[in-house]
Amino acid sequence: MTRGRNRKFNPNIPAHIDQGALPQGIYWSENRWFIYEPHPEGGRPLKRTVAFAKARLSELHAIIELRQKGEMRGTLGYVCDRFEESSEFKELSAGTQKGYRECAAEAKGFVLSDGSLLGDVPVAKLRVPAIQRVVEVLATGRKAKGKLPALEPRSSKANHVMRYLRRTFNWGIRFGLCENNPAQGVREVREAKEFRMPRPDVYLAMLAFVRDRATRKAHTAGSVSPYLPAVMVLAYNVRLRGIEVTTLTDAHHHEDGIRTNRRKGSRDNVTAWNDDMRWAWDWLVAYRKERMAAHGRPVQLLAERRRLIVSQSGTPLTKSALDSAWQRAIHMAMREGVIAEEDRFALHGLKHRGVTDTEGNFGDVQDSSGHTSDKTVRRYAHQVPHVRPPKLPASEVGGE
Incomplete structure (x- = not known):
């Protein structure tokens, strides 16, 4: 050798x-x-x-x-x-x-x-x-x-x-590099359900925490990325994945709400405005204007090319940068006892929380999530159905 x-x-x-x-x-x-x-x-x-x-x-x-x-x-x-x-x-x-x-x-x-x-x-x-x-x-x-x-x-x-x-x-x-496909015919395994959806109190505690820490000077002890509170609000209310939040543009702003840009074959929809969503959108627009001006960056003329969320340097925020910012924030919250370690949740868990909290029947929930498959809707909607008992009175079946 x-x-x-x-x-x-x-x-x-x-x-x-x-x-x-x-x-x-x-x-x-x-x-x-x-x-x-x-x-x-x-x-x-x-x-x-x-x-x-x-x-x-x-x-x-x-x-x-x-x-x-x-x-x-x-x-x-x-x-x-x-x-x-x-x-x-x-x-x-x-x-x-x-x-x-x-x-x-x-x-x-x-x-x-x-x-x-x-x-x-x-x-x-x-x-x-x-x-x-x-x-x-x-x-x-x-x-x-x-x-x-x-x-x-x-x-x-x-x-x-x-x-x-x-x-x-x-x-x-x-391309002639192999003659057979040994993975063709292999059976998939059943995946464990790992959605890590926060409880309502955990979501609100985390939102309050990042709102407080986002006001601190960037890159100082205890600070988090300033856009995180707005990202949490949009991910929950519009029921978006992380990549769908980062790729929002001015073209998704409609008079009656925010139009989604869903992935993985899900249907787009328009989520009606509420006060939280208006605050998040307006804050991100103002932050983008301030950051781009500070770094002398040109403004895109086409609305579909003007990304809503930008980094501190005024460039479009990437999914990897958002993931890193979220991990720093969630670990900080656990270290400081804001949330327990077992209550840790993923940014994608906010979509689960938003779908679960949607009021209405199954069709309303499916319309809100954009999923085309009933099975997928049930993976995201974790509410327990409330049903009425049968109509036949106990007296008719031998009861007292």
């Missing part, structure tokens, strides 16, 4: 790795092992993840030896990497690309029963039962044993990985 050159000691490398015996060409960064590959178009070398923190030194040497023998072509990892470089991948939204990269890392780094990585297995050797077992392990979790690292049960992640592999292998077949 090839021994690497003498390296400086890196305290971040896992303690079970003898750093003096690392093979050449493999590097550690951000809790994973990677190599450099030549760019197919002659650009800067590409960084490729090949293993994760629990990988053993012998596995790292095996990975390098396989690459030196040219046996990486046709492996699951190779097909995943080529898919990421494809035009089909680049046409996907930024959020989908991020999710697919996470699924690719999960699949390539999955440790098999013999201690090898799934990413190093040729696709030609994989069959439906093998991928089904991977999905089952990801869904149910496993305890650490020998070469096998412990895994927390994540049914949703298991299904995401399976769908990603199915699409990737289909792409690989079309």
Whole structure:
């Protein structure tokens, strides 16, 4: 085996790795092992993840030896990497690309029963039962044993990985990188319901907290992003996902309410104005004007291109920036005892809360959420139906 050159000691490398015996060409960064590959178009070398923190030194040497023998072509990892470089991948939204990269890392780094990585297995050797077992392990979790690292049960992640592999292998077949799709025919697992909807008192407590902390000077102790209170109000009242809040524009402002821009096949609707929604919209418009003027940014002429929510620098707020701001705020609220740790909720939980609090019959609730499927509506509407008892009096059935 090839021994690497003498390296400086890196305290971040896992303690079970003898750093003096690392093979050449493999590097550690951000809790994973990677190599450099030549760019197919002659650009800067590409960084490729090949293993994760629990990988053993012998596995790292095996990975390098396989690459030196040219046996990486046709492996699951190779097909995943080529898919990421494809035009089909680049046409996907930024959020989908991020999710697919996470699924690719999960699949390539999955440790098999013999201690090898799934990413190093040729696709030609994989069959439906093998991928089904991977999905089952990801869904149910496993305890650490020998070469096998412990895994927390994540049914949703298991299904995401399976769908990603199915699409990737289909792409690989079309481009001659593999001849079969071992994920075709794999059964999805039943996902646990993890909506994390806040109770009404928890929602109000969190809203009051961010309203108070949003008034503090930005980037000072105890401050939160100033737009968070308005985001919470719109997510709850208009029943929006986080991405749907960040992509609101002036074109969604109607005289009779706010028109939605729903994703995932849901129907748009117009939510009638209330005082909270008017406050949130007007505040965000004023904040946008002030931030854009402060940084000398031009104003878009078309209403559909004027994003409602901007960052401190006056640029359109991204979903990832909103997620980061929300996580900082929710952790701060838990540390300071505003909400209990078990009451922690996701920003998406505000849509669940808004749908659940909608008055009216099932049709009214479905119209408010925009969902086309009755099953999906029931996932978001958590209210317990109140029904009347049967009409037949007790005296008619032998009662006193």
